[in-house]
Amino acid sequence: MLIVPIVWIVIAVVLVAVELHHLAFFAIFGAAGAAAAAVVAVVAPSLIPLQIAVAVAVAGIGVVAGRPYMSRAFARRGPGVRIGGVHGGLIAARGVTLDEVGGRDPGHVRILGESWLAVVGYGDPIPPHTPVVVTDVTGTTLTVRAAEEQWELS
Incomplete structure (x- = not known):
């Protein structure tokens, strides 16, 4: 069998x-x-x-x-530790929020064509459809901040 x-x-x-x-x-x-x-x-x-x-x-x-x-x-990696491979390449990557992203309430962002779980390191929550920049990676969660300049998303 x-x-x-x-x-x-x-x-x-x-x-x-x-x-x-x-x-x-x-x-x-x-x-x-x-x-x-x-x-x-x-x-x-x-x-x-x-x-x-x-x-x-x-x-x-x-x-x-x-x-x-x-x-x-x-x-043990903790925040601020850079990891290699795909995740390390996400630092400074640009994307856009898919829903509201807060500090304690994770949301989602689209970075390089993929949807990622994201939180805000500090500051106010970021509303949907706002351009963001990745500042840190912890596991599979990205820490993002609002991008200071706007750009054309294609």
């Missing part, structure tokens, strides 16, 4: 996609559990209760043991 391991692999891939979208360090452990269940399904395809138990156990251990460690590791 090759179908059972494939189902577990599909579940794992979907959970990885969810984790990549949200970065909450929760779904990734469900994906690890589903991958472990896929291995069990190859060895014992008819023991579905065992597969479920392995998936739940691996995911549970990951959430209890791994999630706090991963959350602390990512929180």
Whole structure:
């Protein structure tokens, strides 16, 4: 029965996609559990209760043991730390607010054709459709300020 391991692999891939979208360090452990269940399904395809138990156990251990460690590791970066790659390239990028962006109430901005979660570092909330400049990146949240000059958005 090759179908059972494939189902577990599909579940794992979907959970990885969810984790990549949200970065909450929760779904990734469900994906690890589903991958472990896929291995069990190859060895014992008819023991579905065992597969479920392995998936739940691996995911549970990951959430209890791994999630706090991963959350602390990512929180250590703190504001003001520049990260490389795509995120580092967003510093000083220009965009426009899609909805109101406040300090404690995040909103959304469109930067380089992508929608990003954003907050204001200091000052008043920025209304929708206002040009902004990225001043910092923390995880997947941008810190923005209103752009001082207007420009043509194409």
